[in-house]
Amino acid sequence: MAEAETSRRRERPLSPHLQIYRPMLTMMMSIVHRLTGAALFFGMLLVVWWLIAAATGPNAYANVQWFMQTLVGRLILFGYTWALIHHMLGGIRHLIWDLGYGFGPAEREWMAVANLVGSIGLTVVLWFVGYLMLGDIR
Numbered sequence: 001m002a003e004a005e006t007s008r009r010r011e012r013p014l015s016p017h018l019q020i021y022r023p024m025l026t027m028m029m030s031i032v033h034r035l036t037g038a039a040l041f042f043g044m045l046l047v048v049w050w051l052i053a054a055a056t057g058p059n060a061y062a063n064v065q066w067f068m069q070t071l072v073g074r075l076i077l078f079g080y081t082w083a084l085i086h087h088m089l090g091g092i093r094h095l096i097w098d099l100g101y102g103f104g105p106a107e108r109e110w111m112a113v114a115n116l117v118g119s120i121g122l123t124v125v126l127w128f129v130g131y132l133m134l135g136d137i138r
Contacts, residue, residue, distance in 0.1 A: 029112045033090040036083040043080040081126060086119035 021027070050068075053060040067073045093111050096102045102111055 025112045026108050029090065029115060033087060036087040036090070039080070039083040040087055043076075043083065046076065046080065078123070078127060082119060082123040085122045085126070086115065089115045089118050089122075 050064050053064040068077060093102075093115055096111065102108060
């Protein structure tokens with residue numbers, strides 16, 4: 001009886017998982033949306049650090065400003081900016097779906113590409129305009 005039971009368990013179909021599904025752009029964008037949400041959670045630590053330093057005094061604020069002007073600091077800020085814009089555009093995409101639009105295969109793919117291209121483009125434009133306004137590209 002035990003042998004028949006185990007062979008029956010082996011024959012049962014497994015639940016579909018990533019090994020069965022072919023990766024699609026919309027699937028990858030869903031995963032990236034979740035990752036950017038997590039990145040924004042941890043990125044808020046930078047905002048909190050900056051606010052506490054601003055409230056603490058000029059020396060603490062200077063330390064934060066020094067870190068943000070290093071290459072690592074700027075890369076983190078650039079990634080945080082991209083995550084924020086990408087997550088926002090993904091939220092707009094989900095809002096469109098909540099309204100009942102954009103469920104066709106072509107619309108889903110178009111919105112996924114628009115989300116990706118838009119987030120990269122808006123991030124670059126925002127940083128370019130920021131550097132133009134500050135007038136100090138290092």
